[in-house]
Amino acid sequence: MSPLLVLVMLFGGLGLVFAGMPLVVSRIFAPRKPSASKLETYECGTQTVGDPWSRFGVQYYVYALLFVLFDVEIIFLFPWAVVYRQFGVMALVEMGVFLGILTVGLVYAWGTGTLEWD
Amino acid sequence: MGSVAAFVPPLALPYISVFISVLAILMIAPVIMMYLTWLERKVIARIQDRIGPNRVGPFGLLQPIADGIKMVLKEDIIPAEADKVLHTIAPVVVVALSMTLFAIIPFGRNMAAADMNIGILFFMAVSSVEVIPVFVAGWASRNKFSMIGAMRAVAQVVSYEVPLAISLVTVVMAVGSLSLTKIVEAQSGWGGMHWHIFTPWGLLAFILFFITGTAEVNRTPFDTLEAESEVVAGFHTEYSGMKFALFQMAEFLSAFAICGMAVSLFLGGWNGPFLPSWIWFFAKTYTLFLVMIWLRGTFPRLRIDQLMNFAWKFLIPMTLVNIVAAALCLAVTPVISWPIATVLLIGAWMFFSTRELSTGGSIPSPSLVTDRG
Numbered sequence: 113m114s115p116l117l118v119l120v121m122l123f124g125g126l127g128l129v130f131a132g133m134p135l136v137v138s139r140i141f142a143p144r145k146p147s148a149s150k151l152e153t154y155e156c157g158t159q160t161v162g163d164p165w166s167r168f169g170v171q172y173y174v175y176a177l178l179f180v181l182f183d184v185e186i187i188f189l190f191p192w193a194v195v196y197r198q199f200g201v202m203a204l205v206e207m208g209v210f211l212g213i214l215t216v217g218l219v220y221a222w223g224t225g226t227l228e229w230d
Numbered sequence: 231m232g233s234v235a236a237f238v239p240p241l242a243l244p245y246i247s248v249f250i251s252v253l254a255i256l257m258i259a260p261v262i263m264m265y266l267t268w269l270e271r272k273v274i275a276r277i278q279d280r281i282g283p284n285r286v287g288p289f290g291l292l293q294p295i296a297d298g299i300k301m302v303l304k305e306d307i308i309p310a311e312a313d314k315v316l317h318t319i320a321p322v323v324v325v326a327l328s329m330t331l332f333a334i335i336p337f338g339r340n341m342a343a344a345d346m347n348i349g350i351l352f353f354m355a356v357s358s359v360e361v362i363p364v365f366v367a368g369w370a371s372r373n374k375f376s377m378i379g380a381m382r383a384v385a386q387v388v389s390y391e392v393p394l395a396i397s398l399v400t401v402v403m404a405v406g407s408l409s410l411t412k413i414v415e416a417q418s419g420w421g422g423m424h425w426h427i428f429t430p431w432g433l434l435a436f437i438l439f440f441i442t443g444t445a446e447v448n449r450t451p452f453d454t455l456e457a458e459s460e461v462v463a464g465f466h467t468e469y470s471g472m473k474f475a476l477f478q479m480a481e482f483l484s485a486f487a488i489c490g491m492a493v494s495l496f497l498g499g500w501n502g503p504f505l506p507s508w509i510w511f512f513a514k515t516y517t518l519f520l521v522m523i524w525l526r527g528t529f530p531r532l533r534i535d536q537l538m539n540f541a542w543k544f545l546i547p548m549t550l551v552n553i554v555a556a557a558l559c560l561a562v563t564p565v566i567s568w569p570i571a572t573v574l575l576i577g578a579w580m581f582f583s584t585r586e587l588s589t590g591g592s593i594p595s596p597s598l599v600t601d602r603g
Contacts, residue, residue, distance in 0.1 A: 115244040119344045120352075122252045123333050127326030130256050131476055135322065138302045138472040145305065168381060175385045175538070182392040182546070186399070189553070190351065193402040197560060204557040211550055218546065227542045229535035 174226060185214050251343040255332045263482045264294035269516075270482075270523050277527035297475075304471035309372060312468060316370035321469070321476035323363040328483035331356050335490040336411050338500045338508030349410040350402060353491060354395055357446060360484065361387040367477075371468035379467070382534055383448065389541040390445040396549035397438040400431050400556035401495045410491075414499030425498040430572045431556035434579075436496040438549055443488035444522060445537070447481055451529040452537055489518040544582050551578040 192207050221227055268283070268291065275282030283290030308317050334349040336342035346352055361384050368380020402408055404426060405416045417424045426432035445452040469477065493499060493514040502510030532540065555571040 115248045116344050116346055118245055119248045119252060119333060120330065122249060123256075123330040123343075124326055126252055126256055127329040128322055130260075130329070131322040131325035131479075134298075134302055134472045134476070135306075135318065138304075138306060142303050142471060143305050146307070168377065172381050172385050175389055178542070179388040179392060183395075186354075186392065186395040189396065189399045190402065190408065193399045194406055194408060196403045196557065197406050201557075201561045204554070204561060207557075208554065211553065215547075215550060218542075222543060227539065229538050 171229060178221060178226075181214070181217065185211070248343075252333075255343055256329060259329050259332055259483060260479070262486060263479055264298070266482050266486060266519065267297070267478075268294050269519070270526075273520065273523045274527045277524070301472050301475035306471045306473065307468075309468050311372045313370040313372065316366050317468075318473070320363040320367035320370060321473045321480070324360060324367075324480040325476050325483070327356055327360045327363070328480040328487065331484065331487040332490075334410050335487060336414050336494055336499055337490075337511050338506065341500070341508055342411055345409060345411045347407070347409045350398055350408045353410075354391070354398070357394075357484070358391055360480075367469070373468050376467045386448070386452065386534070386537060386541075387446055389538055390442045390545070393438055393541060393545035393549045394442040394446060396546070396553065397435045397442065398495065400435045400552055401426055403553075403556055403560055404429075404432075410494050410499075414494050414501065417498040418501045422498060422501065425496065425501075427496045429556075429559060430568055430575055431552055431559055432496055434548070434552050434575050435556070436492065438545060438552065439495070440488075440492055440518070440521075442541075442545060443492065444485075444525065445541070447484040447488060449481070449485055449522060449526060451525065451532050453531065485522060486515065486519060489515045489522065492518055543585055547582050548578060551575065 188210065189207070192203065196203055271293070272282040272290065283293040286292045286296045308314055331353065333343045334346055334352055336345075364383050364387075365380045368376040368383070371377075401413060405413045407413065407416075417426060422428075427436050490511075493511065497514050497518075500507035500511040551574065555574050558574075559567045559571045561567070
């Protein structure tokens with residue numbers, strides 16, 4: 113295993129331990145007096161209406177979808193950026209075509225009102 | 231390491247050095263975070279014409295410790311209907327991820343914990359994963375407001391990932407490497423004039439990166455999701471005590487990591503004359519963090535739809551134009567390309583900033599408000 117992989121795993125693991133330690137300390141020292149009113153879900157002081165684990169708006173899906181598209185574009189941009197200097201303006205033209213196609217998509221989404229928050 | 235190396239099998243040496251550097255960062259990060267909170271409270275107080283904490287210790291310097299002790303001693307209330315396991319895991323994972331971001335930041339010459347040759351991708355990956363525990367926190371709370379807050383948080387972070395990454399691409403183009411240490415080294419020499427911020431595309435990329443970074447970590451003016459007066463408290467409504475403190479910790483650590491990244495990418499990292507490299511790094515990073523605090527004390531919050539429109543309709547087009555400008559500047563000699571790039575960028579800014587960004591309702595006219603009858 114390369115040291116870098118070990119480093120990332122150590123960071124994750126030790127980070128979890130370091131973050132979990134205060135919770136453990138809190139479990140030991142903090143009071144725990146559950147009462148019926150404390151355990152209720154918060155809804156501005158009234159009874160809750162409806163279960164939140166049900167439907168939600170579709171606009172969030174639209175934003176996630178657009179993000180996926182642009183994320184794929186980003187994935188293609190990074191390797192191109194690393195080798196850009198060796199290729200010069202021709203590389204710019206080629207990537208410009210790719211970016212242009214995706215920009216048309218963005219302009220379309222903008223124009224048809226897909227980006228509006230409903 | 232010479233004396234230790236005599237006692238340890240040579241095969242284990244890189245792993246031991248890795249372990250030591252991880253431990254060092256995990257020791258320092260909470261201390262940095264605590265005094266960032268102190269700094270923020272004092273500076274915001276001064277902006278708001280008051281003093282800030284000054285009771286606990288000289289200048290309130292022991293305030294973060296008092297806060298930490300208080301948070302640990304608070305009762306941890308989990309709503310009866312919530313998913314207990316997820317509710318507990320979410321803040322722990324967020325903090326662990328924020329600390330992992332510190333692995334690639336070059337704190338000084340040869341002082342990055344990991345000199346990955348894909349450092350920037352690692353940064354993007356970790357900051358993208360950070361949004362998942364936030365959503366889990368909102369979901370596990372089983373509270374309508376938490377759900378709305380969590381989904382909006384996801385929408386916000388995900389929308390700002392795109393301009394964040396695209397503004398980084400220009401720096402990668404200039405240096406030809408994804409490794410942060412190489413990017414910092416590429417900015418050395420020439421009395422600081424090689425810093426990426428001193429190029430037209432670099433200046434714009436820095437501004438865009440800083441703004442999107444602030445939005446990524448949910449700081450004002452983009453903190454609609456977690457401010458106390460908005461949607462109750464967003465995804466951490468049902469959190470109390472230490473778990474809440476963990477969320478705050480993650481936010482400050484991420485904000486510091488963003489400032490550290492901005493310094494490494496655009497402001498020359500640890501380069502600087504005379505003083506040790508890490509002093510320069512921390513000085514620059516704290517200066518940027520002061521700017522973040524300044525933004526917090528100055529600007530009102532953006533509404534969620536203003537925020538989303540800002541990302542999709544201004545930042546993303548600007549970053550795409552910036553790539554074109556940067557590509558131009560890097561391929562053609564500066565004498566010709568810089569003026570063209572500057573005109574292009576200023577033109578694009580003027581164009582996109584005057585598009586219709588906010589669609590929401592009408593603001594009542596002043597005459598209705600100033601009725602003194």
